[in-house]
Every structure is written in C-alpha cells, then in structure tokens.
Amino acid sequence: MPKPSLREHILDAGLAVMFQxxxxxxxxxxxxxxxxxxxxxxxxxxxxxxAFASEVLDRYFIYVQELMAQTLGNKSLLPLNxxxxxxxxxxxxxxxxxxxxxxxxxxxxxxxPTHSELLRQQLQRIFAAWHEPFAHCIREAQKAGQxxxxxxxxxLADVVIAGWQGSILRMKVERSxxxxxxxxxxxxxxxxxxxxx
Amino acid sequence: MPKPSLREHILDAGLAVMFQxxxxxxxxxxxxxxxxxxxxxxxxxxxxxxAFASEVLDRYFIYVQELMAQTLGNKSLLPLNxxxxxxxxxxxxxxxxxxxxxxxxxxxxxxxPTHSELLRQQLQRIFAAWHEPFAHCIREAQKAGQxxxxxxxxxLADVVIAGWQGSILRMKVERSxxxxxxxxxxxxxxxxxxxxx
Numbered sequence: 001m002p003k004p005s006l007r008e009h010i011l012d013a014g015l016a017v018m019f020q021x022x023x024x025x026x027x028x029x030x031x032x033x034x035x036x037x038x039x040x041x042x043x044x045x046x047x048x049x050x051a052f053a054s055e056v057l058d059r060y061f062i063y064v065q066e067l068m069a070q071t072l073g074n075k076s077l078l079p080l081n082x083x084x085x086x087x088x089x090x091x092x093x094x095x096x097x098x099x100x101x102x103x104x105x106x107x108x109x110x111x112x113p114t115h116s117e118l119l120r121q122q123l124q125r126i127f128a129a130w131h132e133p134f135a136h137c138i139r140e141a142q143k144a145g146q147x148x149x150x151x152x153x154x155x156l157a158d159v160v161i162a163g164w165q166g167s168i169l170r171m172k173v174e175r176s177x178x179x180x181x182x183x184x185x186x187x188x189x190x191x192x193x194x195x196x197x
Numbered sequence: 198m199p200k201p202s203l204r205e206h207i208l209d210a211g212l213a214v215m216f217q218x219x220x221x222x223x224x225x226x227x228x229x230x231x232x233x234x235x236x237x238x239x240x241x242x243x244x245x246x247x248a249f250a251s252e253v254l255d256r257y258f259i260y261v262q263e264l265m266a267q268t269l270g271n272k273s274l275l276p277l278n279x280x281x282x283x284x285x286x287x288x289x290x291x292x293x294x295x296x297x298x299x300x301x302x303x304x305x306x307x308x309x310p311t312h313s314e315l316l317r318q319q320l321q322r323i324f325a326a327w328h329e330p331f332a333h334c335i336r337e338a339q340k341a342g343q344x345x346x347x348x349x350x351x352x353l354a355d356v357v358i359a360g361w362q363g364s365i366l367r368m369k370v371e372r373s374x375x376x377x378x379x380x381x382x383x384x385x386x387x388x389x390x391x392x393x394x
Contacts, residue, residue: 019311020311021221021311021312022219022220022221022222022308023219023222024218024219024221024222024223025219025220025221025222025308026221100310100311101311102307106307106363106366107307107308109366109367109369109370110299110303110304110307110308110366110369111219111222111304111307111308113297113369113370113372114216114217114218114297114298115218120370120372123370124370124371127367127370127371150386151382151383151386151387155379155382155383156383158367158376158379159360159364159379159380159383159384161363161367162360162363162364162366162367162376162379162380163356163359163360163363163380164363165362165363165366165367166303166358166359166360166361166362166363166364166366167356167359167363169303169306169307169359169362169363169366170306170324170355170358170359170362172306172307172310173306173310173317173320173321173324174321174324175310175317179355179359182352182355182356182359183356183359183360185348185352186348186352186353186356186388187356189347189348189388190348190387190388191383191386191387191388
C-alpha cells in the first residue's frame, strides 16, 4: 500500500481535531501538532484554516455519501426500508464511537455560518446533495403506495435529515442511543409509516 | 432603574460572544473585551471560563423557560395549540435575529460535551426540564382526544425538541425560515395531528 502523503495525513488529523475542538477552537497549531507536521507544510498545502476546513468537510461528505450509497442506493430493499437501513447504519457508527462525536456536517452547521460565508455556502450545497437521495426514496415509496402522498417528498426528506441531526445533538448530551431510537420509533410510526405492512 | 452590575454586564456580553464564537472559540480575553471590563474582574466574579459558561447557560434557559410559560403554560389554548404557539414564538424570535444565531442550548450540546463534563451534565438537566412541559401538553392532548395515544408522550416530547433543534441547525445554514416551517408542517400533519379539527 502506498504511504499516505503528508497532505492526506494532515487532513485526517485535522478531521479528528475539528470533531474534538470545533472549527473556531481548532487552531492551525493544534492541527499540525496532531499530525506531527511542520507548520509551514500546512500553509503550503492549504493556505488558510478556512480552506483547510472546506477540504475536511468535502472529504467527510464523501464518506457520508458512501454510507448513503450502501443503504439509500440499495435497490434490493423497498424504498422506506432503505431509509431505515441508513439510519440504522449511522446509529451503529455512532454507537461504535461511544457517542463521543456526532456528525461533522451538523457541528459545522451550528458553528461556522457566523465565521465563514464560504463554509456556509458549502454546507448549503451539501444539504442539497444530501436531500436528494432521501427525497428520491420517499417519492418512490409514495409512487409504490408504501407511503402516503399527502405530504411533499421534499418536506419529508428535509424533516428526516433535520430530525436526525437534532437527535444526534441530543445523543451527544445524553451519551446514549436513546434519542436516535426515539426518532426512528416516531418517524416510522407516523410520517414514514409503511402502509404495506 | 438601578445600573446593572459589572457581573451582569459581563454575563450579557459573554452570551453574545459565545453565540458568535462558540464555547471553545470564545476566550476570556474576547469576553472581557466585549464587556470593556478588566480581566481581573472576570476571574474575581467567575473563576473559570467553564464556570462562566455554566452561568450563561443557566441564564439563557431561564429566558427559554419564560417563553415556555407564555405559550406551553397558556391554559386558554388547547394543549396542541400551546405547542404550536411555542414553535411560532421561537420562529418569530429567530426571524427577528435574521437567522444569525439559533439556540445556545443546541450550540452547547454539539460543542461542549467533549470539553466539559460539568456542562454536559448541566445540559442533561436542562433537556429534562425542557422536556417536561412538552410531555405535559402532549399527555393532556392525548387525554382530551386531541392527539392519538398510540405513541408515548415522552417519546413525542423528545422528538419535538430534537426535531426543532435540527431545524434550527438547518436554518442557520440556509439563513431562512423554511426549515422551521417544514418541521411544523410535517409535525402538525402527522405525529402532532389535531384529531378534533
């Protein structure tokens, strides 16, 4: 296996530091310290903390998109079951991490819009791209009669994503899986209720 | 009117700084700078940033509890309508602030559990106290036949609070009221559906 470049190594270390300390709380010194890299290499590779955070965020969303492809893109499941598979997979990942960190997109959403218009606009694009596979599953479920079509698929998709982010937020405080399970219980009994079972 | 004490003044300024920069990103120097107070007065009055943030958070929750009393405690409204009144009041407050800041409890929930066990436990107590008036309204609505009782009032109350926090998170990215309105649309059409209208 080829050795990861110093650039990649700083990005990996920076993700962990930003999860731990947030965008504002993570200094360039903290990041290069975690990567055991010279400060000059950070400047050479990234220029600024804002540009660096933008790259960390894009890489993180690529990871989320892989998890979406495994679940929301799994055509062997009925459309609503794909959404459940996604939420169950994320629940498992967060449990494995002992509820110590949540979702970088959520963290950055609360923190960075006051600091960086660049990151805010990037988050807008990420949410739009995140929304799409959820809305697609919901439209398919509505077309197949698995879900009532009295509500707009677009609204439902956004509420699923927002409700899930809020449940992760509560999970971080409780250090417990309960808020995630409560959300799934209510969602799949009401606005994502499977009409075929 | 008596002049607010320096202590109160530092607390007010500190709330604004923590909304803007987060817990980790707000240094004691930033806080005393915003309050035009000498650094020594911060140390005298609060001891540490953690103790200061704890007091800011408690004061903020007293403000939220006043908004809850006005709405969730308004016995002239039917129980579900009290919840709508609360969400509408918060929507108005966030709109007035031009979506620039959200809820300090949400911000601290994502950020502080990795920094401070004291703040994490305080947030746990705040969520428990926040939950209670929601669960009470929902139980009353279920008893009065305004809401189906197929779901536990405790789960519904937590999902309302979590879903709302997630909607505020999205609002900060979009700088728009839309995520808040989407949440209300879906909630009051499904898990908070009024059976009497």
